[in-house]
Amino acid sequence: MEIISPELLLNAYAEGVFPMAEDGEIVWVSPQMRGMIPLDERFHISRGLRKALRKDPFEIRFNTAFRATMEGCAGREETWIDPIILESYCKLHELGHAHSVECWDGEGLQGGLYGVSLGKVFFGESMFSRKTDASKIALVALVERLRENGFQLLDTQWLTEHLGTFGGFEIPRNEYLTILNKLI
Template identity: 45%
Template sequence: MDPRHALAEGVVAISDEVDADLLFEAYSFGIFPWPHNEYDPVLWFCPSRRGILDFSKFHVARSLEKFKRKNTWRITFDTAFDEVMVQCSLAKRPDQTGTWITPRMKSAYSQFHHLGYAHSVECWDGNQLVGGLYGVYVAGVFSAESMFYSEANASKLCVLALVEKLRGAGLTWLDIQMLTPHMKSMGGVEINRKAYLERLDQAKRFAAPISFGSEK
């Protein structure tokens, strides 16, 4: 896989299957899978425009800060990875029918989680999971894959917790792949492929393990 040879649409490779070995190789080069459905071949992407969240530009609205201080929700890491993936696959997205989080993707990322590369952040109201996100930490970069919420602000609190965790480990930015309005409101921007790959190369030189633990 060589992201510099991506097609105009950002496609780098095509495979019939997806597993932990392929995921590790892909993320090491800034590539991620994005299948259309469960039955077609898996497309692997490194888009020409990449969404990132540079922590120097990270913005938390005052209303969210106020909400965070007052609510009693609990944030955890890596305690309900599979359930977070399920809820992300069920979340309704604007202008999107179906989900790319297919059964084979769930299986591959669950395996990746058990190997210590894929991680989740959960937001709980008592024993009820009300929000979460999951992503991959490989080559010194955390790549956020998807998020969901059933209560307003729950997924945003997960982003806050993740940024705090990554900052504490010495990271300075987060790969968000595609720039959504949700992430743009928190300071996300787009950069070109060359700039992204330069950031990735820099991150690889300083890559170190991160202890995600279970409680924030």
């Protein structure tokens, strides 16, 4: 199986494009409206999630189970993560450009997310939960880590209702590309 080269992936991200598997083919996507999560005070944590965070239900780990995190993200009825995408991003992870945030408990990996970092931008790819709030807690941990490291943009590709609850918003592609060019 041939993977997407790390160079091609990184160049695509720098141009605001990302791959998805669809019907056995790799398609390259650049949405007209781009979803973002704010890294400033607009990032919103609901009262219920704050309560869950205080209970400290998970051990948060970074980059200890990248492949398993991707497999968790792919483990749904419809997925855009096929074997080519999986192996391509695992290679990108080996090179230090793809990262996972994982929520662990005594029973194992319960949720997390993965994405790609380039410059001061983190491109969130996918998340999953096996236990309540695991992916949400992983997102909060990601935002904290990004803030600590001076990141300025958390790209979610599209805005979902779920991401909107965190303060997520959309901007037009041309505005997104202008911001992206300054931060890469």
